[in-house]
Amino acid sequence: MDRLVIQGGHKLNGHIPISGAKNSALKLMVACLLTDQPITLTNMPSLADTRFLAQLLETLGVEVYWPKGESTCHLNAAELKSTIAPYDQVRKMRASFNVLGPLIARSGHATVSLPGGCAIGARPVDLHLQALAAMGADLKVEQGYVKAAAIHGLKGAHINFSMPSVGATEHAMLTATLAEGVTVLENAAREPEIEDLAVCLNSMGADISGAGTSVIRIKGVESLKGTTHPVMPDRIEAGTYAIAAAAAGGDVTLDGCPVDALGALIAKLREAGVTVDADEAAHTLRIRRNGTHLKAVNLSTQPHPGFPTDLQAQFMALMAIADGTSVIRETIFENRFMHAPELSRLGADITVRGQEAIVKGVRQLTAAPVMATDLRASVSLVIAGLAAEGETVVNRIYHLDRGFERLEEKLTACGAKIERRSGEEE
Ligand SMILES: CC(=O)N[C@H]1[C@@H](OP(=O)(O)OP(=O)(O)OC[C@H]2O[C@@H](n3ccc(=O)[nH]c3=O)[C@H](O)[C@@H]2O)O[C@H](CO)[C@@H](O)[C@@H]1O
Numbered sequence: 001m002d003r004l005v006i007q008g009g010h011k012l013n014g015h016i017p018i019s020g021a022k023n024s025a026l027k028l029m030v031a032c033l034l035t036d037q038p039i040t041l042t043n044m045p046s047l048a049d050t051r052f053l054a055q056l057l058e059t060l061g062v063e064v065y066w067p068k069g070e071s072t073c074h075l076n077a078a079e080l081k082s083t084i085a086p087y088d089q090v091r092k093m094r095a096s097f098n099v100l101g102p103l104i105a106r107s108g109h110a111t112v113s114l115p116g117g118c119a120i121g122a123r124p125v126d127l128h129l130q131a132l133a134a135m136g137a138d139l140k141v142e143q144g145y146v147k148a149a150a151i152h153g154l155k156g157a158h159i160n161f162s163m164p165s166v167g168a169t170e171h172a173m174l175t176a177t178l179a180e181g182v183t184v185l186e187n188a189a190r191e192p193e194i195e196d197l198a199v200c201l202n203s204m205g206a207d208i209s210g211a212g213t214s215v216i217r218i219k220g221v222e223s224l225k226g227t228t229h230p231v232m233p234d235r236i237e238a239g240t241y242a243i244a245a246a247a248a249g250g251d252v253t254l255d256g257c258p259v260d261a262l263g264a265l266i267a268k269l270r271e272a273g274v275t276v277d278a279d280e281a282a283h284t285l286r287i288r289r290n291g292t293h294l295k296a297v298n299l300s301t302q303p304h305p306g307f308p309t310d311l312q313a314q315f316m317a318l319m320a321i322a323d324g325t326s327v328i329r330e331t332i333f334e335n336r337f338m339h340a341p342e343l344s345r346l347g348a349d350i351t352v353r354g355q356e357a358i359v360k361g362v363r364q365l366t367a368a369p370v371m372a373t374d375l376r377a378s379v380s381l382v383i384a385g386l387a388a389e390g391e392t393v394v395n396r397i398y399h400l401d402r403g404f405e406r407l408e409e410k411l412t413a414c415g416a417k418i419e420r421r422s423g424e425e426e
């Protein structure tokens, strides 16, 4: 099993290019099921998750041409050969469940395993199923699979989500593009990846307005056509490197950065005493901290445009070395503090009380062996390791490979001492 070995205490200086967004790429890939014409996605991040979804699409009959090392992926769902998404290919990743609606829209029926993903809470799919049922799908959950059919076709519907869900909003939007009539999604999630998906679907001939706001209107069309679409840059990857630079100190510029999608993080970094120069037009974010102490700040995760839950673990690592006490509240997922005990191994002083973590900043973290538990938790340990004194070993980094493209290479180029090793855990 691979692990990362980090010699802490080196400042980061230089440029980091931001890759395409995992959470956008996955839903864009699913969109290929809605048309029998080829889709080309550029700026594709080559990650365990995107490669794994490509395999599921191949199982369904999609022709995938995406050579290793290339950032352009060609998907052609001219003919589907299966409408069954098996457990082994859905359990590892949340986004793969979103094939259900498009398969029903395309073939009239589908059988899809209930999904997995990061173990950060119960993560039910009731909102996904309610939306598909409202559009006329007949759904049964049996032996861990959702069996669905729409013998009279899918019909547009008025759907008022009880809470904003990124996955359910995207799933309903994908499905509604081919439903008969108009679908209105109220209390829709407003994450930038939803807008990216709508732009792609509209370029395929869909009629979607309001994506990025809490009311989305989709007028169903007869069929969709092929397109070429660039995956938006990854705001979570960018935010992670911004926090890493703040924690380790130095002067780092993120290139190709989705600055406008990072408002909540930028505000918190500035509040913490980090110098941030944001250039929306040039798509760059420069992060500087040389000698100045970090100040403790409180935060609460919120749906977009609030502070993203996917950056909470990383920000906790930063607050672990700030002056004062920070209260971090997680409001999206009920079990997303698994990094707290691991950060404590590095000398952080963190007490978790229900949905709150109370982080008392310490002067210096000290190296230790730690274990990655989920994707963003893993990278929070890397950030802490960069700031800690001595050699930190992060075990079980397969989680990291789900969401960070060339992490060691990007950090090493800025002066970090970080190396991947294979073999026994330490
Ligand atoms: C692949 C992908 O894009 N993953 C992201 C997506 O996950 P995902 O789409 O799974 O997250 P959601 O926005 O759906 O989840 C938000 C909340 O709604 C709840 N919920 C969701 C669906 C449902 O049917 N019923 C229900 O109760 C969830 O348990 C959670 O408490 O958005 C999350 C919130 O920004 C991010 O952390 C994930 O990185």
Ligand SMILES: C=C(OP(=O)(O)O)C(=O)O
Pocket: 023, 093, 094, 095, 116, 117, 118, 119, 310, 375, 376, 403
């Ligand atoms: C939680 C995440 O992914 P998933 O929804 O696939 O578990 C994530 O990207 O941080």
